[in-house]
Amino acid sequence: MNWDLNAPPTTRVYNLTVSEIQAAPDGVVRTLLVFNGQFPGPLIEANRGDRLLINVTNTLQNATTVHWHGLYQNGTNWMDGTSGVTQCPIPPGKSFLYNFTLENQYGTYWYHSHFQTQYSDGLVGPLIIHAPDEASIRVGYDFDQIILLSDWYHDLSASLLPGYLASGNENLEPVPDNGLIQGTNYFNCSSYDPDSGYICQDNSTQASFVVSQNKRYRFRLINTGSFGEFQFSVDNHTLTVIEADSTLVEPVTVHRLPIHIAQRYSVIIHTNQTATNYWIRAWLNTFCFGDDNLPVLNPNVLALLTYTNTTYEPLDTESVDWTTALELQCQDLNVTELVPLVAEDAPSPDQAFRIDVSFQIHDYAIDLAYINSTTWVPLTVPTLNQAITGLHADNATFNNLGLSTAFPSSQFIITVPELQVIDLLINSLDEGAHPFHLHGYQFWIMADGSSGDFDWSTYESLNITNPMRRDTMTIDAYGWAMIRIRADNPGLWALHCHIAWHMEAGLLMQFQIRNDLMKEWTLPSDVAALCNG
CATH class of the missing domain: 2.60.40.420 (Cupredoxins -  blue copper proteins)
Incomplete structure (x- = not known):
């Protein structure tokens, strides 16, 4: 919240190194592809009007690109980062400078590889653009928090893809093994047989978000997954939607929010409940899947909202899920409920x-x-x-x-x-x-x-x-x-x-x-x- 919305346009420089690491975001050790050695990737933040110079160095054995999801790239189409469309990919051992100016837009965005299925393996990160136009909504919240949601696989996407595209497979997509909030979650290692071939460590943790009582928090939700829609909710706390895909909207209060792949929403939560711990829920909508992946996948992905800065599990008597449920369909929030705050009528079509x-x-x-x-x-x-x-x-x-x-x-x-x-x-x-x-x-x-x-x-x-x-x-x-x-x-x-x-x-x-x-x-x-x- 200390970000200066009114700072004059400037040039901001970021360096991203794409590499391969071994890590266990949910306790299962696997190969990840990452930016700057971390998953999710680092925050890129700027003001409208700023110029971004983002140097991407590829240390992978394969080529890569970076796409800036939601950015217009007006006049710099070749910086869009789409392999086979706007550029050839960055070869192994090479670097490329993405150079563009952020014009006529602000809000919540993200960046990811746009080469084959690489982003499924960890090449994702948040991108936030600010503008003076935000001042009118900033008075409605005290803190600004980015939350990344993702389905998660325990195998490299490149090893899963041949089976998906194999002869006789009628569009039966690989079903995720888990879901992550902020790049982490718990996984029950007993879900795998001892001879499964996976190394599973029973020491993984769920994400924790520390809050103060009687404050308002803007949660910027980004679904960076590959396949799954989430239904997001916070026990005992309503969600007031104020942004969808970088469009500010008239406030809409909901109990649960569906968010499909690549979508972004901002919601306001008011921490006006008893000072204890509550579950944040991101339920993977299994209705969208062609298989259930039982007993491996637990679709109820959890994180902690803690007023007490502790990690104990919420009590069922205190942290209560909403009884209202969304339909078992893969659908967006009803478009009639979303009204842009900045009105713009649609022109007549040609x-x-x-x-x-x-x-x-x-x-x-x-x-x-x-x-x-x-x-x-x-x-x-x-x-x-x-x-x-x-x-x-x-x-x-x-x-x-x-x-x-x-x-x-x-x-x-x-x-x-x-x-x-x-x-x-x-x-x-x-x-x-x-x-x-x-x-x-x-x-x-x-x-x-x-x-x-x-x-x-x-x-x-x-x-x-x-x-x-x-x-x-x-x-x-x-x-x-x-x-x-x-x-x-x-x-x-x-x-x-x-x-x-x-x-x-x-x-x-x-x-x-x-x-x-x-x-x-x-x-x-x-x-x-x-x-x-």
């Missing part, structure tokens, strides 16, 4: 596109994800590099409105050559929910449904008065959503399911936006050099 999301079994009985008829495969030459080259050469195929034919068939790319407002109807034909994230933008949620099809007869009457804006939303199983985008930020921007397994199965598409600006770009030499190995 174009509308529809995509169908599905999993399909084709050659060799392999079940892959599809956007319409395309399953994504990352390219060795990023689509951004190809687009800039094509625009410089006046190749007309890079400049046609709509589905692009300029790229290989493994790339589903919608081109919007000039400033327009576009609607995208995302229609799920899959039995599982999908948390979709759009890079470089926030979108308006114009309408959504948990079943059936969008009724186009209602299209002209959609509410345009300050609809909710965010960058990650959950599309229900067999559901749909209509999102609206003001396509003004130039570059190649990914839209993908943030379930790590699904993206590796091909559930990613892109937008190529503002060719009228991109044609003047020259790819920075250090970005281009990454593709030289």
Whole structure:
């Protein structure tokens, strides 16, 4: 709370070293991939208007990237950190300087590897941007606390992925072994047989958050997991939601809050209860999983809220879970409950596109994800590099409105050559929910449904008065959503399911936006050099 919101813009320098360590966040020893030797990674904090210089040194045996989740990167598309889209990955033994300015946004964000499934193994960290605009809500709380939630596996994701993508496996994703709060949790070692091959230490601990009585705390919740949605609550304490995906919202009080992968919420809790210990609960919604992973997984992930700065377990008579329950579905907080504090009406659309999301079994009985008829495969030459080259050469195929034919068939790319407002109807034909994230933008949620099809007869009457804006939303199983985008930020921007397994199965598409600006770009030499190995 000592951060100066009104400090003049400055340059802030951070250094991140990506390495491999042996650690036991929940008592089970495994290999982790980490930033600066720690899990989760260090906090990156800045003000709107600041320039960030973040030097990433890769000491892994494999390549890597870092994506700055939720940042617009307006004018610096090549700093978005998406392997195969905006850059070639950073080779082993090499460094790369991410250099960008934080313009026109503030709130709760995070950063993570965007190369294969690496972030599942620990390459995550919080990123907070402040602004003078926060002053009006700061009077409503006394302390600011970041809380990272994550599902957790006891094996490297690279060892789990081949089984997921194997012939005959019909999209049965690896189920987590545990859940973590602030990178730690207890695990019952007796869940594994003695010959399981795991080294399990019965000395792991749960996270503990010390509070003072009669204060208000802002908890910035970030789901950095790979597969699981959490339902977050604090015994005896209500949650007042004030932010969703960096959009400040009119206060909404709830008992439990669903938070899917890559989403962020800020909630206020008032510590006005008896001075004792209470459970913080982050229940992994097992309804979202295709298997139960019993007896290994305990979905009731716990941490301590302690008024007494002690670690004793709360008494059942004092720490009482809420009796109200959320539906057993993988759904976001009802969008009608979220009203942006800073009103912004949705503009009228110029174009509308529809995509169908599905999993399909084709050659060799392999079940892959599809956007319409395309399953994504990352390219060795990023689509951004190809687009800039094509625009410089006046190749007309890079400049046609709509589905692009300029790229290989493994790339589903919608081109919007000039400033327009576009609607995208995302229609799920899959039995599982999908948390979709759009890079470089926030979108308006114009309408959504948990079943059936969008009724186009209602299209002209959609509410345009300050609809909710965010960058990650959950599309229900067999559901749909209509999102609206003001396509003004130039570059190649990914839209993908943030379930790590699904993206590796091909559930990613892109937008190529503002060719009228991109044609003047020259790819920075250090970005281009990454593709030289």
